[in-house]
Amino acid sequence: MRRYVTILLSTLFAWTVYAQDADPVLMTVGDNEIRKSEFEYFYRKNYTDAPGQKNDLDTYAGLYLNFKLKVQAAVDEGIDRQEAFLNEFKEYRDLQAEEYLCDSAFLEETARQTFRMSADEVGPDGIVEVYILSVHIAGPTQDAFDAAAHRIDSVYGLLLEGEDYRELAARYSDDGAARNGGYIGWMSRGQLPEEIADVAFALKDDGSLSTPFRYEDYFVIVKVGGHQDFGRYEDHRSSIYEWMKKQDGIMKDAKLAQARKMSEKYGWNLSPEEALLREDSLLETLIPEFGNISREYHDGLLMFEISSREVWEKAGEDTIGLLKFFKENRKRYAFDEPRFKGMLIFAKSDELLSQAKEAVQDLPYSEWEDVLAAFNEEEARIRVMKGPFEKGRNRYSDKEIFGTGSYDPLESWPSIGAVGHMMKAPEEPSDVGGQLINDYQDYLEEQWLKLLKKRYRTKVNKKVLKTVTLGD
Numbered sequence: 001m002r003r004y005v006t007i008l009l010s011t012l013f014a015w016t017v018y019a020q021d022a023d024p025v026l027m028t029v030g031d032n033e034i035r036k037s038e039f040e041y042f043y044r045k046n047y048t049d050a051p052g053q054k055n056d057l058d059t060y061a062g063l064y065l066n067f068k069l070k071v072q073a074a075v076d077e078g079i080d081r082q083e084a085f086l087n088e089f090k091e092y093r094d095l096q097a098e099e100y101l102c103d104s105a106f107l108e109e110t111a112r113q114t115f116r117m118s119a120d121e122v123g124p125d126g127i128v129e130v131y132i133l134s135v136h137i138a139g140p141t142q143d144a145f146d147a148a149a150h151r152i153d154s155v156y157g158l159l160l161e162g163e164d165y166r167e168l169a170a171r172y173s174d175d176g177a178a179r180n181g182g183y184i185g186w187m188s189r190g191q192l193p194e195e196i197a198d199v200a201f202a203l204k205d206d207g208s209l210s211t212p213f214r215y216e217d218y219f220v221i222v223k224v225g226g227h228q229d230f231g232r233y234e235d236h237r238s239s240i241y242e243w244m245k246k247q248d249g250i251m252k253d254a255k256l257a258q259a260r261k262m263s264e265k266y267g268w269n270l271s272p273e274e275a276l277l278r279e280d281s282l283l284e285t286l287i288p289e290f291g292n293i294s295r296e297y298h299d300g301l302l303m304f305e306i307s308s309r310e311v312w313e314k315a316g317e318d319t320i321g322l323l324k325f326f327k328e329n330r331k332r333y334a335f336d337e338p339r340f341k342g343m344l345i346f347a348k349s350d351e352l353l354s355q356a357k358e359a360v361q362d363l364p365y366s367e368w369e370d371v372l373a374a375f376n377e378e379e380a381r382i383r384v385m386k387g388p389f390e391k392g393r394n395r396y397s398d399k400e401i402f403g404t405g406s407y408d409p410l411e412s413w414p415s416i417g418a419v420g421h422m423m424k425a426p427e428e429p430s431d432v433g434g435q436l437i438n439d440y441q442d443y444l445e446e447q448w449l450k451l452l453k454k455r456y457r458t459k460v461n462k463k464v465l466k467t468v469t470l471g472d
Contacts, residue, residue, distance in 0.1 A: 102258055136218055352381055
C-alpha cells in the first residue's frame with residue numbers, strides 16, 4: 001500500500017509541476033497566487049462589447065485584484081470556516097458537481113434507449129390531446145339507462161349548437177376529469193382503455209367530437225384537441241434528461257460508470273464506489289472547468305459576506321459617518337432649482353387640515369410623521385405625502401407649493417395643503433435620498449480597499465497579463 005501511495009503522490013507531483021509551468025502565476029495577493037487560467041476564465045466570462053463598457057485587460061486586472069483582496073480579507077477573518085458558509089457552499093458545490101461526476105456517454109445512451117422505448121410504446125399512431133365527458137348509468141335498470149342516455153344526448157345537442165366543451169364537462173361530467181373541464185392530456189394509444197383509444201384515434205380532425213357511446217357504466221363523448229407524431233429524439237432530449245435527473249438509480253449508475261473511467265485513467269486500484277469518492281474529492285483539480293465554477297461561487301460568497309460587514313451594513317448603520325460624509329460633500333448634491341421640504345396633507349375637511357398643520361408647526365421635522373399619524377388612531381381622517389418635492393413631479397405639490405397647474409379635488413380627501421419650507425440645497429442626509437447612501441458605500445469601499453492594499457502585498461505579472469486572450 002505504501003508503495004502504491006508513493007507512486008500516486010509522485011505522479012500527482014509531476015502532473016502539478018507540469019500544470020504550473022503551463023499555467024503561470026498572473027498575480028499575487030499576500031501569499032495567495034492567482035494563475036492565468038483562473039483570471040482568464042473570469043475575464044472571458046465577464047467580457048462584454050456593450051457600448052460604454054471598458055474591457056481592457058489592465059482595467060479588469062485591477063478590478064479582479066480588488067476582488068481577491070476582499071476574498072483574502074474574508075479568509076483571514078475565518079468566514080470560510082464558519083458553519084453557515086460551509087453549508088451554503090457545499091450545497092451549491094455538490095449540486096454543480098452532479099453533472100461532472102456523471103458519465104455523459106452513459107447518460108446519452110440511456111436517454112436514447114428511453115426515447116426508443118417510449119417511441120415503441122406510443123407506436124405509429126402518435127399521441128392525441130384527449131378530453132372526456134361522461135355520464136354515469138346509475139344502476140342496472142332500464143330507467144337508469146334511459147335517464148343517462150337522455151342526459152348524454154342533451155349534452156351532445158348543446159355541443160353541436162356550439163356550447164363550450166370544457167364548461168359542459170365541468171358542469172355535467174360524472175368522472176374526475178370534470179374538475180379540469182374533461183381534460184385528460186396528451187395520450188398514446190397504450191395509455192388509454194382500448195375502447196376509448198379506438199374512438200379517440202379515429203377522430204382525425206383537431207377539435208372534433210365523437211358521438212355518444214357506452215363504455216362500461218358510462219355514456220361518453222370524446223373530444224380530440226390535437227394530434228402529434230411522437231417526434232425525433234432531439235424533440236424530447238431535454239425533457240428526458242430532466243426526468244433522468246430525478247431517477248436516483250440512473251444517476252448512481254452514471255456516476256459509477258464515470259468513476260470506473262477515472263480509475264482506468266489515473267490507475268486507481270479501487271472499487272467504483274471508492275473511486276467515486278476520490279473523484280469527488282479531487283474534482284476541482286481533475287476538471288479545471290469545474291474548479292473555476294466552484295471557485296467562483298466560493299469566492300463570491302466570501303466577497304459578499306465581507307462586503308456586507310465592511311460596506312453595505314455600515315452604510316446603513318453608521319449615521320454619524322454618513323452625516324460627516326454628507327457635510328463634506330454637500331456641494332455634490334446641490335439642487336438645480338429650490339425644493340420644498342415638508343409634507344402634503346390630504347384631509348377630510350378644512351378644519352382637520354388646519355389642525356394637522358398647527359400640530360407640527362413648532363416641532364422638528366423628524367417628529368412630524370408620528371404626530372400626524374395620531375390623527376388616524378380611531379379612523380382615517382388624513383393622508384400624508386412626504387417630500388422633498390420638486391417642481392413638475394406631482395400635480396398636487398405643483399399647485400399647492402409652486403402655484404402652477406391644477407388638479408381635481410379628491411372626493412374622500414377634498415382639503416389639500418402643504419406644510420414645510422423651501423430649501424436651495426439639502427439640509428440633511430434624508431433630503432438627498434438613495435444616491436447619498438450609494439455614494440457613501442462607494443466611499444467606504446474605497447477606504448477599505450486602501451487599507452487592504454496596505455495590509456497585503458500585491459503584484460501583477462504584466463508579461464503574463466499580456467498573454468491573456470478572449471479565446472476563439
